[in-house]
Amino acid sequence: MRPVFFLSDFGLQDPYVGVVKAVLAQKAPGIGVVDLAHDLPPQDLRRAAYALFEAVPYLPEGSVLLAVVDPGVGTARRAVAALGRRAYVGPDNGLFTLAWLLDPPRRAYALDRVKPPRPQGLDPLPGWRPGAFTFHGRDRFAPAAAHLALGLPPEALGEEVPVESLLRLPLALTPGPEGEILTFDRFGNAITTLLQAPLGGWVEVAGRRVPIRRTFGEVGVGEGVAYLGSAGLLEIALNRGSAREAWGLEEGMPVRLTGP
The missing domain is CATH 3.40.50.10790 (S-adenosyl-l-methionine hydroxide adenosyltransferase, N-terminal)
Known part of the structure; x- marks a missing residue:
């Protein structure tokens, strides 16, 4: 069975x-x-x-x-x-x-x-x-x-x-540089459609540049950070807070990878 x-x-x-x-x-x-x-x-x-x-x-x-x-x-x-x-x-x-x-x-x-x-x-x-x-x-x-x-x-x-x-949603996962916010987890972290998180780079979202690091602990409390999440997609977060609420993020918002 x-x-x-x-x-x-x-x-x-x-x-x-x-x-x-x-x-x-x-x-x-x-x-x-x-x-x-x-x-x-x-x-x-x-x-x-x-x-x-x-x-x-x-x-x-x-x-x-x-x-x-x-x-x-x-x-x-x-x-x-x-x-x-x-x-x-x-x-x-x-x-x-x-x-x-x-x-x-x-x-x-x-x-x-x-x-x-x-x-x-x-x-x-x-x-x-x-x-x-x-x-x-x-x-x-x-x-x-x-x-x-x-x-x-x-x-x-x-x-x-x-x-x-069979029906599919209009979603595409991509290495970048451009993508969108796919959804959010219960902590208010934005999960994107991007398959890469180049360390030392940045991701632009809602008029902000957020640094890409390995994990939350590499930025201060209350600071933004992007990282490769558990599902292999780039996520955008606010350390000890909700990026979704603090920055007014929404599903479908564009995101873009940029260099140092």
């Missing part, structure tokens, strides 16, 4: 995460489920795409990645399973854009044959019809992820679709 790695923007105040995991356990008893993140900013596809990019290199080959950040749930957007060295299950909305730069899908399937789970061991309640069009994490993605975790054929999930038709 293959492990399932689960990421969402569901948060932990509601039972949504637990219900999805209950369906996984119902469909594949004994399944191993690892939570990657659930407190991502709601409906923020760029932030979720980055989180998957950061995680995918460390997930075992053959594992199943279940990701649900889905602003278009209930619309005509497709539900899909895509197969590369890992299996990806989620909405076809660009969520996997950056992960697929590292692990391109070779086949993909629309989840149009997936049947939603049925409530278990309950007495009938007059007028009650469980199910909805807005919880595909429970009704479509969890059953599909369990199916793949069991090693069952993906063709049973639905019709095969061309991998070229």
Whole structure:
């Protein structure tokens, strides 16, 4: 049985995460489920795409990645399973854009044959019809992820679709010199689309020149610093503060590498 790695923007105040995991356990008893993140900013596809990019290199080959950040749930957007060295299950909305730069899908399937789970061991309640069009994490993605975790054929999930038709976000990672702010982490550090952080150089953002160093400790408290982050992308931070708040940074702002 293959492990399932689960990421969402569901948060932990509601039972949504637990219900999805209950369906996984119902469909594949004994399944191993690892939570990657659930407190991502709601409906923020760029932030979720980055989180998957950061995680995918460390997930075992053959594992199943279940990701649900889905602003278009209930619309005509497709539900899909895509197969590369890992299996990806989620909405076809660009969520996997950056992960697929590292692990391109070779086949993909629309989840149009997936049947939603049925409530278990309950007495009938007059007028009650469980199910909805807005919880595909429970009704479509969890059953599909369990199916793949069991090693069952993906063709049973639905019709095969061309991998070229899978949606991607308009994002590009580049060595520079120009890029943009991709997203922010919870500390207010700006994660950029730049793949290089040349020591001794600078990065320009929002009218500022920020020095590129190895780590925060090489600048004083309250000073700006840029460095190569844990995912291999240049990040811009304020030592002991939030660069996002202090400098009014936003997603999509241009950044540029410059020399000494």
